[in-house]
Structures are given as C-alpha cells and as structure tokens.
Amino acid sequence: MTHRATTKYQTRANRKVTLTTVPKVRLYVERPEEKEEWFVNIGHVTDRGRWRTEPHAHPEYGQLIFVRTGRGVMNLEGSRVPFEGPCVLLLPTECVHGLDYEVDADRWVVTIEVAYLTQVNGKLHQFIQLWALPRMIPFASSAGAVAFFSQIEKLERELEAKKFGHVVGTEALLTSLFLMLVRDTRLGHVDNEGSTRNEIRLADRFRELIDQHYRQNLSLQDYASMMAVSLVQLRAACASATKQSPTKMIHARIITEAKRNLIFSEMSVEQIAFGLGFSDAAYFTRFFRKEVGQAPSHFRVTTRGQSGGSK
Structure with missing residues (x-):
C-alpha cells in the first residue's frame, strides 16, 4: 500500500489556493503493471506492539x-473512537480516518x-x-x-x-x-422502508454528483439537469430516501470538507473558504456558524484540542 498526497488547485480572484488536507491512499492493485x-x-x-497510521x-x-483481537483508537474525521476486538x-x-492500534492486533x-x-x-x-x-x-x-x-x-x-x-x-x-x-447494527433514525428503488437510486446518484461538484456552487436545477429529472422529482427522492432536502445534503457535504480542512490542514479560514467556492470568507464564516453552531476558528481550536488532529 502506498500513500500519495493529492494536491488540488482552485483559483479565485487571481488567487491560487493549494488544498493539502489529508493523504489520498492508492492501493498497490492500482499499479500500471497490474494487468488483472x-x-x-x-x-x-x-502486528506486535503498537502500530499507527496517520489520517488518510x-x-x-x-x-x-x-x-x-487487539484494541486501539480510530481518529474518525477528527473525533477519537476507541475500539477493541472483536x-x-x-x-x-x-x-478521513487514522488508526492507532495500542496493543498486538490481528x-x-x-x-x-x-x-x-x-x-x-x-x-x-x-x-x-x-x-x-x-x-x-x-x-x-x-x-x-x-x-x-x-x-x-x-x-x-x-x-x-x-x-x-x-x-x-x-x-x-x-x-x-x-x-x-x-x-447487528442500529442504523439510526433514517427509515426509507417506504422509498421506491428509483428514489433510493436517485438520492444515491445525487450524493455522487455532490461529491464531484460541491465546490462549484451549482444550483439545484443544475444537478437536476445532470440527472435528467425535474426539481420536484429530485426533492421528493431526497425527502423519501434520506429525510433531507437536496440543499441540506449539499450543505452537509461542504461542512464535512470544511471540518476536514480545519482539523487536518494548516490553511487559513480564508484559504479554506476560497477553496470551497466561497468568494467571501466572512460569508463562509456565517455559513459555518449557522450549520455547526460555532465559528470556524473556534471549531479548529476546540476540535484539535479534543482529538489531537493537528500535526
């Protein structure tokens, strides 16, 4: 397994922002010489003794x-999650996750x-x-x-x-x-028993498109057009399959990436804002505070103090 850090660039008002958050892991099976x-x-x-991987x-x-067998702590999106086998x-x-196996692990x-x-x-x-x-x-x-x-x-x-x-x-x-x-798992409050297969498929496809385009500030109509459905169909599918509106799903993805940048990178709040498609850092701060309940800078300090997320 090899680790290759990825670097993405976003230009905003003649400003190039380098987004270096966490390494993106490429497995050995991706090597060009692997034909199969x-x-x-x-x-x-x-492993005998302690074994650790940094967040990736x-x-x-x-x-x-x-x-x-074994026990340890998982750094999961900046939060510490203890685990013990089995x-x-x-x-x-x-x-984004890092693993710290504290004792011999199988x-x-x-x-x-x-x-x-x-x-x-x-x-x-x-x-x-x-x-x-x-x-x-x-x-x-x-x-x-x-x-x-x-x-x-x-x-x-x-x-x-x-x-x-x-x-x-x-x-x-x-x-x-x-x-x-x-x-054996409690899957939480989302209950999509009444959702049709098509609604679940549409919501899943919408989630994939959000992952690809959330930095671009696309409208809901842009997403609906890419999916060849109406806005009414898109809203209905998301409400049925995820119990969320399409806008809420987009905001959740932006917040997830913003939190990763705040925890795992040394970028300023302004750089993070520009990298996520915001033209105004102040607007990003208001958006983040509304969604999370605290300002980005305060979130960074408190979360790093709890999780040890800074390097």
Whole structure:
C-alpha cells in the first residue's frame, strides 16, 4: 500500500489556493503493471506492539476491517473512537480516518472497489444506509464474531482460488458479510422502508454528483439537469430516501470538507473558504456558524484540542 498526497488547485480572484488536507491512499492493485482487473481485495495483518497510521482517505474504495483481537483508537474525521476486538471498522469511500492500534492486533482488511460496492449495496437499501457513515461495530456475542470470521476466511479462499464462478461466489459471500452487519447494527433514525428503488437510486446518484461538484456552487436545477429529472422529482427522492432536502445534503457535504480542512490542514479560514467556492470568507464564516453552531476558528481550536488532529 502506498500513500500519495493529492494536491488540488482552485483559483479565485487571481488567487491560487493549494488544498493539502489529508493523504489520498492508492492501493498497490492500482499499479500500471497490474494487468488483472479486481473488485475485492483481502489482506490479513498481524502486528506486535503498537502500530499507527496517520489520517488518510481512500478515494476509490470502501474498507471493512475485522479486528479479531487487539484494541486501539480510530481518529474518525477528527473525533477519537476507541475500539477493541472483536469488532468491525467500516470505512466508506473518502471518509478521513487514522488508526492507532495500542496493543498486538490481528485484523483482516477487506477493500472493495467503489463501483462494485455500489452494485452490492443496491441489493438492499439497508446496505446503502450501513455504508452511509463510518462505523465501529462491536459484536454482541463471541458466537457472532466467530461466524463473521468464518465468513471472512471463506471470502479469502474464494478470492485466492479463482475457480469457475468466483465472481458470483465472491458477491454472495460479500452480501452475507453485509447482511450479518446490518442485522447487528442500529442504523439510526433514517427509515426509507417506504422509498421506491428509483428514489433510493436517485438520492444515491445525487450524493455522487455532490461529491464531484460541491465546490462549484451549482444550483439545484443544475444537478437536476445532470440527472435528467425535474426539481420536484429530485426533492421528493431526497425527502423519501434520506429525510433531507437536496440543499441540506449539499450543505452537509461542504461542512464535512470544511471540518476536514480545519482539523487536518494548516490553511487559513480564508484559504479554506476560497477553496470551497466561497468568494467571501466572512460569508463562509456565517455559513459555518449557522450549520455547526460555532465559528470556524473556534471549531479548529476546540476540535484539535479534543482529538489531537493537528500535526
């Protein structure tokens, strides 16, 4: 696994802003010399003593880490989340996380290409909800952990053997893993049982477009046009599938990125504002205070003090 920091540039009023927040991790399977396409990768990692990774994100993959033994602390978007095996650390695409294993750890890392993850999640709307947020999922019983570990081993054997039908077999095992997690996880207040498959699909597509364009200050009509739907359809799909308005979803994504920049970078509030598409730092400060309840500078100080997010 190699770490490559990405740098993006945004020009605003002849000002070039360098956005260097957290490293974007590219897995070894992305090397040009790797000719074979893949969609799921699994690795078994054992470490004696302490082992730590700095905050980073995966731009094209989701990860499921089964911590069989060991304990530690996950730095999750600037917040400290303690964990102890057996448990599962669920890390969706682009979530910022760092891992600090405090004692000897035995863990299995399942990495899933984002397009394939979306395909599997489409089987059940609870899967989409499961992967909507990063999570630490403890096992309610030792029997549950043993059963999950058995499924992990089956998945590893299926991937290594590459026998006839291994793609179908892998999908079946991965689906079973997700189902085991859904059955043991409280997914929060969002209830989209009444949502149609099309509404869930539209909301998911809208979320993808937000990730691509949230810096550009696009209108809701721009998003609706890209999706070839009306504003009424877009609003209805978001309300049904996410219990949020489209505008609220856009604002939430901007705030998420703003928090990452404030916690993990040394950029000024003004640089962060320009990098997120705001032409006025004062307006960004008002927007942030309205959404979060405190000014960006105050958020940076208090959060870094709690999480140790500064470098």
